Amino acid sequence: MKKKWIAALVCVCMAVLTCACAVEPEKPDVPAPAEKKEPAEDEAELAKQAKLDLIAPSAYGDTEGLDVEPATYFSLIGKGSSEEYWRMVKAGAEAAAADLNKALNYEGGDKVKVVYSGPGESDNVDEQVNILDEELARYPSALGIAVIDSQSCNVQFDLAVQNSIPIITYDSLSSYQGIMANITTDNKKASMEAAAHMAEELGEEGQALIFAHDSRSLTCRQRAESFAAEIKENHSEMSTTEIYYMDRLDELKEKMARERAGLPADDGAGEEEPKDSGLTEEISGGEPESAKEELDVEEAVQEITDEEVLAYIFEKNPEIKGIFATNGQAAMQMADLCKDQEKENIAIIGYDSDTEEIEALKEGRLAGLVVQNPYGMGYAAIVAEARCVLEIGNEAEIDTGYIWVDADNIESKEVQRLLSIK
Numbered sequence: 207m208k209k210k211w212i213a214a215l216v217c218v219c220m221a222v223l224t225c226a227c228a229v230e231p232e233k234p235d236v237p238a239p240a241e242k243k244e245p246a247e248d249e250a251e252l253a254k255q256a257k258l259d260l261i262a263p264s265a266y267g268d269t270e271g272l273d274v275e276p277a278t279y280f281s282l283i284g285k286g287s288s289e290e291y292w293r294m295v296k297a298g299a300e301a302a303a304a305d306l307n308k309a310l311n312y313e314g315g316d317k318v319k320v321v322y323s324g325p326g327e328s329d330n331v332d333e334q335v336n337i338l339d340e341e342l343a344r345y346p347s348a349l350g351i352a353v354i355d356s357q358s359c360n361v362q363f364d365l366a367v368q369n370s371i372p373i374i375t376y377d378s379l380s381s382y383q384g385i386m387a388n389i390t391t392d393n394k395k396a397s398m399e400a401a402a403h404m405a406e407e408l409g410e411e412g413q414a415l416i417f418a419h420d421s422r423s424l425t426c427r428q429r430a431e432s433f434a435a436e437i438k439e440n441h442s443e444m445s446t447t448e449i450y451y452m453d454r455l456d457e458l459k460e461k462m463a464r465e466r467a468g469l470p471a472d473d474g475a476g477e478e479e480p481k482d483s484g485l486t487e488e489i490s491g492g493e494p495e496s497a498k499e500e501l502d503v504e505e506a507v508q509e510i511t512d513e514e515v516l517a518y519i520f521e522k523n524p525e526i527k528g529i530f531a532t533n534g535q536a537a538m539q540m541a542d543l544c545k546d547q548e549k550e551n552i553a554i555i556g557y558d559s560d561t562e563e564i565e566a567l568k569e570g571r572l573a574g575l576v577v578q579n580p581y582g583m584g585y586a587a588i589v590a591e592a593r594c595v596l597e598i599g600n601e602a603e604i605d606t607g608y609i610w611v612d613a614d615n616i617e618s619k620e621v622q623r624l625l626s627i628k
C-alpha cells in the first residue's frame with residue numbers, strides 16, 4: 207500500500223510540473239479598437255461641419271495651413287452678448303481657435319486666444335465704441351467687428367491702421383475703406399428670396415409692410431430695399447409700404463401727437479410766415495401760442511407707447527396682407543402685434559432663428575425665416591484674422607450662407623443641424 211501511495215503521488219507531481227512548464231503560444235499583436243464616439247459627439251461634429259460647408263470660399267471654413275505664432279490674440283466684437291445669435295458667433299470663433307491650437311499643438315500660454323465682446327444691451331452704439339477703444343488698447347493681433355452704426359467707428363479704425371492692427375467686419379458692415387475683409391450673408395439674394403416666398407404666400411397679390419430693425423445699419427437697409435425692389439420688379443400685382451425703422455419710432459410718435467393735436471405734420475415748414483404772426487402775443491401763462499402747442503406735443507410724445515405706435519402703423523396701412531421683418535426682434539414684435547390686433551391671417555417673414563422665432567414658426571405665427579449662419583461668421587472671422595496676421599491675403603467678400611426655413615422643413619435633420627447652437 208505504501209508503494210502504491212508513493213507512486214500515485216509521483217504521478218500527480220509529474221502532471222503539475224508538466225503543466226507549469228508548458229509554453230503558452232504567442233498571440234498576434236492586435237491594435238486596440240478605436241475609441242468610438244458617442245452619438246451626441248458624432249451629431250455635434252456633423253452640425254459643425256454643416257455650418258462650415260455653407261461658407262464660400264470654402265477656405266474660410268478650414269484652419270489648415272494657418273501657422274500663426276504662439277499666443278496670437280484675436281479680438282471679436284459683436285452687436286450684443288447674451289442673445290442666441292451672438293452666442294453662436296462666439297461659439298464659431300472659439301471653435302476656430304480650438305482647431306488652430308489642436309493643429310499647431312499649442313497648449314497652456316502658447317494657445318491662440320480669442321476674446322469675444324459685445325454690448326450688454328444689444329445695438330448700443332456708445333458701448334460698442336467703448337469696447338472697441340478698450341480692445342485696441344490691448345493691441346490684438348487682429349480685430350473683427352459687427353458694426354452697429356456704419357459711420358461710428360471710423361476714428362478707431364484710423365487708429366488701428368496707424369498701429370498695424372488689421373480690421374475685418376462681419377454680419378453688419380462699415381463704409382470704411384481700410385477694411386481687410388467683409389464676412390456676411392448675401393443679404394440682397396436672401397431678401398429677394400424672402401420676397402419670392404412672400405409672393406407665394408399672398409398668391410401674387412396684395413400689399414406687404416416692411417419693418418426694419420435699424421436705419422443706421424448698411425446691412426439692414428440692404429435687406430429692406432432688396433425686398434422692396436424684388437416685389438416692384440417681379441411681382442406686379444403686389445406692392446410694399448414705406449420702410450418703417452424700429453429706431454425711428456419716436457418720429458412716428460411725434461407724427462401721432464401732432465395729428466391728435468390738430469397740428470400739421472411738418473409744423474408748417476415751407477409756408478411763408480405772415481408779417482404779423484402774432485408770436486409775440488402772450489397767452490395766459492406767459493408763453494406764445496405756438497410754444498405752448500409744441501410743449502403739448504412733446505408731452506404727448508412721452509405718453510405714447512411703442513405698442514400704440516405699432517398699432518398706428520396698422521391704422522395707416524389697413525390693406526396689408528404680409529409683413530417682412532429684417533431681424534428676429536422685429537419679426538417677434540410684428541407677430542405679437544398681429545396677435546394683439548387679431549390679425550393672425552397676415553403672413554410674416556423674418557430673419558434669424560432664435561428660440562422664440564422657431565416656436566412662433568411651429569405655431570404658425572410666422573410663415574418663414576431667412577436663417578443666417580452666425581456660427582460660420584464667427585469661424586470665418588477668425589480665419590480671416592489669421593490670414594491678415596500671416597499676410598497671405600483675404601477675399602474682399604466672404605459669404606457665410608443662409609437657408610430658408612418654414613413649416614415644411616423645420617423638422618428635417620439638415621435644418622436642425624444648422625439651427626443647433628454648437
